[in-house]
Ligand SMILES: NC(=O)c1ccc[n+]([C@@H]2O[C@H](COP(=O)([O-])OP(=O)(O)OC[C@H]3O[C@@H](n4cnc5c(N)ncnc54)[C@H](O)[C@@H]3O)[C@@H](O)[C@H]2O)c1
Ligand SMILES: N[C@@H](CCO)C(=O)O
């Protein structure tokens with residue numbers, strides 16, 4: 025049992041940033057002060073909130089006397105520094121100053137961690153202080169701690185995540201209401217899911233940062249944002265979404281990190297990527313609706329696990345931040361330290377071309393004998409094996425793009441991205457092929 029709150033001097037908490045997340049962190053620190061004190065064994069005293077503009081209007085929950093524009097000064101007088109301002113600078117410098125001054129740090133800043141986490145991890149290690157970042161991946165969902173600690177005795181093979189609430193909301197709205205992409209993005213912004221600049225969401229940068237963090241933790245290997253092959257959702261059309269439904273799939277933006285052990289002509293290493301994918305409706309990830317997030321983990325001994333919940337929004341994200349603050353605070357009271365960065369495995373990071381997936385290719389072809397055989401031959405020549413071919417429009421019949429043109433939907437067995445790219449080029453060059461309408465990866469089958 026922790027000692028009574030009064031037996032340890034209060035721990036000073038500094039908050040950097042008072043936006044969507046920071047406001048909720050400040051509110052919860054105040055409203056739950058007694059519970060937190062009992063859980064930690066010391067009172068958590070919010071000693072200051074660094075903001076850009078002290079005079080700006082704020083939520084009523086914010087004690088204006090705590091506001092300061094001197095973030096540098098604030099980090100010097102704290103035991104725990106919580107960074108929720110986002111961006112690379114001045115967040116990195118402030119966190120480094122805090123660490124040098126002996127404070128534990130808690131951050132929600134996936135962009136900074138994916139770009140330059142090692143600088144912070146090394147500094148925290150050298151100073152012997154905690155660095156926690158549960159909120160940086162999938163907001164409220166406990167996923168950093170489970171991968172870093174609960175699964176530390178297992179071997180993770182693969183992580184498949186819906187880790188961006190904005191894009192999941194957008195794709196779900198497109199599928200269920202027929203709303204267009206722009207309108208759905210505006211709604212996601214109004215609801216507080218989207219980043220200030222939603223390009224980070226729709227172009228997959230936010231998910232890629234989270235993929236890098238998850239891959240690093242899962243495979244004990246340093247993975248940064250530049251290592252992640254990334255495609256956003258801007259190329260996903262209403263037609264793709266409707267097609268997905270017809271073939272028993274939903275389209276999700278997935279963050280994928282997987283260990284490849286050198287089979288199928290692909291070298292051993294880690295493949296980390298973000299792209300839209302067709303997910304079979306029977307897969308647990310297909311049930312993740314709206315702005316919810318989920319991370320599906322496959323580990324050797326644990327088997328399949330899924331972590332589900334709110335990945336964005338002020339209060340859910342603040343919940344994860346507060347959990348980290350409690351962990352760091354308990355170490356201040358009871359001794360001990362959280363885990364350090366683990367990169368001992370030093371696995372190779374595979375190029376995008378080495379990713380191995382199944383594909384669904386839709387194409388319009390001239391509807392005459394022998395065309396399917398030509399297409400099948402082009403795939404076979406590149407070593408891509410066909411799993412199924414559908415011709416959804418009756419020859420020249422209702423639904424055909426135009427008379428004499430048929431639509432083919434080809435699903436392949438797993439093939440390396442490099443083989444697929446060459447195959448699609450070869451198929452597109454065939455004389456009876458009019459257009460390749462879409463090429464989508466199939467994951468989770
Ligand atoms: N909003 C979410 O749902 C969510 C979820 C998970 C993680 N995050 C992460 O949490 C962090 C904060 O996100 P947010 O949504 O609260 O952003 P926000 O834009 O609402 O808030 C950031 C605040 O920090 C302030 N700020 C920026 N630079 C500053 C500086 N130099 N000095 C003082 N204040 C400064 C801004 O003025 C703003 O008020 C980001 O790293 C984000 O990626 C957000
Ligand atoms: N913009 C992010 C917030 C959480 O990182 C999202 O939509 O999921």
Ligand code: NA
Pocket residue numbers: 158159160161162163164165166167168344
């Ligand atoms: Na989380």
